Amino acid sequence: MYEIVxxxxxxxxxxxxxxxxxxxxxxxxxGQFAILMADEQSERVPISIVDTKDDTFTMFILExxxxxxxxxxxxxxxxxxxxxxxxxxxxxxxxxxxVVLGGGCYGIGAIYPLARALKELGNEVVTIIEARxxxxxxxxxxxxxxxxxFFVATSDGTEGTNGHVQDVLVKLIRDGERxxxxxxxxxxxxxxxxxxxxxxxxxxxKVALNTIMLDGTGMCGCCxxxxxxxxKFACVDGPEFDGHHVDWDELMKRKSSYLMEEMLAYxxxxxxxxxxxxxxxGDSK
Amino acid sequence: xxxxxxxxxxxxxxxxxxxxxxxxxxxRPPRPPRTKMPEQPPDxxxxxxxxxxxxxxxxxxQLEAARCIQCKRPKCxxxxxxxxxIPEFIALIKDGHxxxxxxxxxxxxxxxxxxxxxxPQETQCEETCILGRRGEPVAIGYLERFCADYxxxxxxxxxxxxxxxxDKKVAIVGSGPAGLTVAGDLSLLGYKLTxxxxxxxxxxxxxxxxxxxxxxxxxxxxxxxxxxxLGVEIKxxxxxxxxxxxxxxxxxxxxxxxxIGVGAGLPRFLNIPGENLNGVYSANEYLTRSxxxxxxxxxxxxxxxxxxxxxxxxxxxxxxMDCARTALRLGSDKVMLVYRRAREQMPAxxxxxxxxxxxxxxxxxxxxxxxxxxxxxxVVKRIKCQKYxxxxxxxxxxxxxxxxxxxxxxxETDLVIIAIGNNANPLIKATTPDIExxxxxxxxxxxxxxxxxxxxxxxxxxxxxGATVISAMGGGRKAATGIHRxxxxxxxxxVQD
Ligand SMILES: Cc1cc2nc3c(=O)[nH]c(=O)nc-3n(C[C@H](O)[C@H](O)[C@H](O)COP(=O)(O)OP(=O)(O)OC[C@H]3O[C@@H](n4cnc5c(N)ncnc54)[C@H](O)[C@@H]3O)c2cc1C
Ligand SMILES: Cc1cc2nc3c(=O)[nH]c(=O)nc-3n(C[C@H](O)[C@H](O)[C@H](O)COP(=O)(O)OP(=O)(O)OC[C@H]3O[C@@H](n4cnc5c(N)ncnc54)[C@H](O)[C@@H]3O)c2cc1C
Ligand code: SF4
Ligand code: SF4
Ligand code: FES
Numbered sequence: 145m146y147e148i149v150x151x152x153x154x155x156x157x158x159x160x161x162x163x164x165x166x167x168x169x170x171x172x173x174x175g176q177f178a179i180l181m182a183d184e185q186s187e188r189v190p191i192s193i194v195d196t197k198d199d200t201f202t203m204f205i206l207e208x209x210x211x212x213x214x215x216x217x218x219x220x221x222x223x224x225x226x227x228x229x230x231x232x233x234x235x236x237x238x239x240x241x242x243v244v245l246g247g248g249c250y251g252i253g254a255i256y257p258l259a260r261a262l263k264e265l266g267n268e269v270v271t272i273i274e275a276r277x278x279x280x281x282x283x284x285x286x287x288x289x290x291x292x293x294f295f296v297a298t299s300d301g302t303e304g305t306n307g308h309v310q311d312v313l314v315k316l317i318r319d320g321e322r323x324x325x326x327x328x329x330x331x332x333x334x335x336x337x338x339x340x341x342x343x344x345x346x347x348x349x350k351v352a353l354n355t356i357m358l359d360g361t362g363m364c365g366c367c368x369x370x371x372x373x374x375x376k377f378a379c380v381d382g383p384e385f386d387g388h389h390v391d392w393d394e395l396m397k398r399k400s401s402y403l404m405e406e407m408l409a410y411x412x413x414x415x416x417x418x419x420x421x422x423x424x425x426g427d428s429k
Numbered sequence: 430x431x432x433x434x435x436x437x438x439x440x441x442x443x444x445x446x447x448x449x450x451x452x453x454x455x456x457r458p459p460r461p462p463r464t465k466m467p468e469q470p471p472d473x474x475x476x477x478x479x480x481x482x483x484x485x486x487x488x489x490x491q492l493e494a495a496r497c498i499q500c501k502r503p504k505c506x507x508x509x510x511x512x513x514x515i516p517e518f519i520a521l522i523k524d525g526h527x528x529x530x531x532x533x534x535x536x537x538x539x540x541x542x543x544x545x546x547x548x549p550q551e552t553q554c555e556e557t558c559i560l561g562r563r564g565e566p567v568a569i570g571y572l573e574r575f576c577a578d579y580x581x582x583x584x585x586x587x588x589x590x591x592x593x594x595x596d597k598k599v600a601i602v603g604s605g606p607a608g609l610t611v612a613g614d615l616s617l618l619g620y621k622l623t624x625x626x627x628x629x630x631x632x633x634x635x636x637x638x639x640x641x642x643x644x645x646x647x648x649x650x651x652x653x654x655x656x657x658x659l660g661v662e663i664k665x666x667x668x669x670x671x672x673x674x675x676x677x678x679x680x681x682x683x684x685x686x687x688x689i690g691v692g693a694g695l696p697r698f699l700n701i702p703g704e705n706l707n708g709v710y711s712a713n714e715y716l717t718r719s720x721x722x723x724x725x726x727x728x729x730x731x732x733x734x735x736x737x738x739x740x741x742x743x744x745x746x747x748x749x750m751d752c753a754r755t756a757l758r759l760g761s762d763k764v765m766l767v768y769r770r771a772r773e774q775m776p777a778x779x780x781x782x783x784x785x786x787x788x789x790x791x792x793x794x795x796x797x798x799x800x801x802x803x804x805x806x807x808v809v810k811r812i813k814c815q816k817y818x819x820x821x822x823x824x825x826x827x828x829x830x831x832x833x834x835x836x837x838x839x840x841e842t843d844l845v846i847i848a849i850g851n852n853a854n855p856l857i858k859a860t861t862p863d864i865e866x867x868x869x870x871x872x873x874x875x876x877x878x879x880x881x882x883x884x885x886x887x888x889x890x891x892x893x894x895g896a897t898v899i900s901a902m903g904g905g906r907k908a909a910t911g912i913h914r915x916x917x918x919x920x921x922x923x924v925q926d
Contacts, residue, residue, distance in 0.1 A: 167667070167672035167673065168672070171671070171672055171673075181629060185723075185729060185730045185731055186731050187722070187731045187732045188629075188722070188732075210728075210731050211731050214731075225629065226629040226665065226666050227666060228627070228629075228666040228667075228668060229668075229671065229672065230671055230672065231668065231671055358714060358717055358718065358722070358732075359627070359628070359717065360668075361627050361668055361671075361694070361854070361856060362694070362695060362854055362855070362856060363694035363695070363696070363713055363717070363854060364696065364711060364713045364714035364717055365696045365698070365711040365713065365714055366710075366711075366714045368705055369705075370705060375698065375704070375705065380856065393807075394705055394807065397706075397707055397806065397807030397808075398705065398707060398807070400707075
């Protein structure tokens, strides 16, 4: 049983969750993720591991569809049906020199272990985060503590640069900043745009892809992405990939696979209809 | 101890002697025909996920059991990879001792309810049954299923006597048929067993691959329950290699031996254009969504699955049949099966091919996809296939399929499921580099499942490549013997069979 030892809504829709799982706490490396199930009916939801402490680990979860909603609606002391991890390859980490990191939505939290590790390795770390509005920014103090420079962008201009991570990035580069390495975590759009910006400057760029996943162990192939014309499984070959070689167009299309179904699940969620279940299983006795 | 099976004489002589010959000497009454298993009619069953055959009644089972002539040197046993004591258990059924019959089977096969349903009997025990020479073989599979069901449904499952606990701990990685067999065997010998399973449920392919309508999940749960009652501990959500390595199990966690039964879980793709379009599934993904995650009960269960109006399944094995028949049950209008050989050469169990055909699966044989074509939103629209013909027999003895130059056709389809087999999942090898594997990534073992690493054993699909439930169990049993001998310091040479 996987106990939720801490849970609160950091900013609207983004929840901090601390769960007891000694294996993950002992083993997790920056860039790895866990798979969570709230209950027996839930999907298996991949979530980035942000930090570990004693026998617990911390995550930030964005409420999106039914399965993430179920998790964030649980309370401290509740137990999750399943927690599996750590999964995925650890992020590439080295002494690069000057490194730029970009995070949006859950990526604000997910970029943190990378920033900290890169800093510890002796890099100069420049961190940029984005949100729709100032009240949706979170985890800033922690990020500042492991960054040499720290920038914020908001879509409505209520704090920092008016715009997105890529707008700050473009400005820094135009102003003569030279980066030796870049990493981005967040929505696919942001990661794609930022990769397009660093490409002409030949800044080695890694992105942490959030494909649809199922088992997370390389068994099903549902997380496949094309990187440099080769099919890769994001759960075992990634999630971190070279942003300049990801087939972004294909990735965007694959991510929208279940749009209709997800809406249906969310709308019909609260009432589990026993009659329907019976009808489906053909059990009419 | 591999058994080469000679091809059984087929039913050339099945016709009874011509009736115009006057009876000269009194003949034995004709043997009653093989019992037919009642099953859901095709038009009903394609609308539900309930098991297709209903099973035999006790009367039917006894009638069928009476057909067995109790051979002194039973050929059927030679055909069974684990040498189930077939005439003995059939005799017990005939006399009405159903629970005892189940115990008899369990002496060599711990999962009779599963094997009775999914063994390819026609190439194993029933192929070699002597009655098959002049007519139809005894329905060994049906009988095996019958007594296992009788035992389970009647609550007759008894815990066998365990040996006194010894102080040895064994870790088992993977809860498929191989792992379950090792757990069962060793716990009876007094070992302390812990199974580590990557998923949140146990059973391996039995829960995530084989569909409910062929193997009700309740059966697998009963088996797992039984192991837990024997004292086996199961740790779910543990991906060995990620949360712990094999070496750590032996050192940090203090296990005396580790058994690897992780199956062959890396889906093969065709490597043709269009394979990453929306609406192209690997069989593993499709079946895992439907079976393990219960997408067929969507949205009560939250994992979605694409239904597809016109579905194309690529492949000709059990996995392909399971995908095709699942698609029908999920409500697809038309399901086509593209396979590059002919129907006789399909590796699937005969009963599954027969059921699939009855249910209206459209077999597009001697053809193979070359391209999947999508629209500009990245969704599958059509599949382009090349026609094939049969050439000379290949290594497997089957006639080799050869593409016919320039002959192509296209099928309209909005869902494509690739069911052409699995390779070995590289996770264990990647995290335990010093374990010896062959060029396909399968772990190399000796006769008793020993790998090159001390106190590390393996069996099942990770050793053999995709095979059968019963062969995985047979391998598991051998490995259990190997583990027992090594931990007790018994040398192979000192043991005579
Ligand atoms: C390696 C990895 C790490 C991840 N880390 C985190 C994390 O730390 N925190 C976190 O909150 N999420 C993370 N995600 C994403 C998370 O797994 C999904 O948001 C989650 O599966 C959504 O499930 P759901 O059932 O709630 O929503 P669904 O019902 O599956 O989706 C609801 C709606 O959201 C859309 N959607 C689904 N996923 C995403 C996405 N990733 N981005 C934008 N839109 C999406 C769907 O198309 C749909 O319209 C990660 C994903 C991966 C693969
Ligand atoms: C759809 C389908 C239909 C089939 N139909 C038939 C049939 O009708 N008759 C028949 O005889 N055979 C059939 N087979 C084949 C048969 O199911 C397999 O040969 C058999 O299940 C192999 O058993 P196993 O124990 O080696 O592995 P599996 O059953 O594959 O089990 C392996 C287990 O290990 C777990 N695992 C994997 N990696 C790790 C890890 N790193 N750490 C922890 N756990 C891990 C997996 O989650 C899984 O539970 C079918 C197979 C499929 C896919
Ligand atoms: S285990 Fe399989 S092969 Fe052996 S007797 Fe039973 S059904 Fe036949
Ligand atoms: S070979 Fe057939 S008839 Fe003979 S013992 Fe076996 S099942 Fe009975
Ligand atoms: S999620 Fe199944 S292979 Fe990656």
